[in-house]
Amino acid sequence: MVIVATEVSEATVAAIAQQNKSALGTLSGAWFSVNAPDAPCPDGDTRALFSASRNHDAELMAAFARGDQSAARALTERHAGRALSVATRMLGETMEAQDVTQEAMLRLFRKAPDWDGERAQVSTWLYRVVSNLCIDRLRGRRSEPLDAAGEPEDETPSVDARLQQMDRAKALHAAIDRLPDRQRLAVTLRHIEELSNPEVAVVMETSVDAVESLLARGGRALRAALGRRRDDLGAME
Incomplete structure (x- = not known):
């Protein structure tokens, strides 16, 4: 109506x-x-x-x-x-x-x-x-420096553990920020906002198959970016 x-x-x-x-x-x-x-x-x-x-x-x-x-x-x-x-x-x-x-x-x-x-x-x-x-x-601002989102709190008493957790969060946010726009949007909606693939497809005005492709490519890029820093960051889930 x-x-x-x-x-x-x-x-x-x-x-x-x-x-x-x-x-x-x-x-x-x-x-x-x-x-x-x-x-x-x-x-x-x-x-x-x-x-x-x-x-x-x-x-x-x-x-x-x-x-x-x-x-x-x-x-x-x-x-x-x-x-x-x-x-x-x-x-x-x-x-x-x-x-x-x-x-x-x-x-x-x-x-x-x-x-x-x-x-x-x-x-x-x-x-x-x-x-x-x-x-x-x-x-309109491709050359601007990356800016990570707020850091998740870590209750681990070890200072080293807290610093490593912060470094991991920064690395993840920076890696997401470097994704192409549509991959970043798909990853954000699916894995941070927790929409389903069909919901992401509706928001992005595309097909579910296209969303799955964007997520797959974005995931590979994130794994590659974080993998290069494995020694610095330690094991990451």
């Missing part, structure tokens, strides 16, 4: 943008460590987002189109966290990732009057927009 509603004004969208800046700021920080135990995602892991009620998201989109600004806040709380996580893993910079997530959410809000909940899921649509925005930005 296509939502029929009045046009959402740019002034309304701009007001929502200002309100959501604080929400995006709250979602930053420790969120970006892939092992962070307290990542503030209201709906649980990524699979929960894909299995969450499509009707509820459609109702929120319809409510926002009718002028209920609290619906925009609810949509942000439901979906911006994982979108921000993907953007950060792709771009390696918190502020830039927040900008991308903000732009993706604004695009979502602008679509509210015409949103068809039977044809699209908010989560899938948002991942796709974030991915495309990130790829566009990456194409």
Whole structure:
């Protein structure tokens, strides 16, 4: 069922943008460590987002189109966290990732009057927009230095063990950052965000076979990159 509603004004969208800046700021920080135990995602892991009620998201989109600004806040709380996580893993910079997530959410809000909940899921649509925005930005800054994501905590009392764990995390993140854009996106969605191959295919607008090929090539590249540092890093799973 296509939502029929009045046009959402740019002034309304701009007001929502200002309100959501604080929400995006709250979602930053420790969120970006892939092992962070307290990542503030209201709906649980990524699979929960894909299995969450499509009707509820459609109702929120319809409510926002009718002028209920609290619906925009609810949509942000439901979906911006994982979108921000993907953007950060792709771009390696918190502020830039927040900008991308903000732009993706604004695009979502602008679509509210015409949103068809039977044809699209908010989560899938948002991942796709974030991915495309990130790829566009990456194409514009090929020569910038790599920036690893936050380090996972290690409770091992040994200083040497902690340092080695940090080196492993840096090596993995740096190796992912060096992958071609689409391989990096596939690896991020599949192994960090834990989407299934069919879900990754929907986000990337490609076939499951193509996703499997991207993952295989990305995996080989990561193993080769990390294998060259085996003596420095020790055994890695």
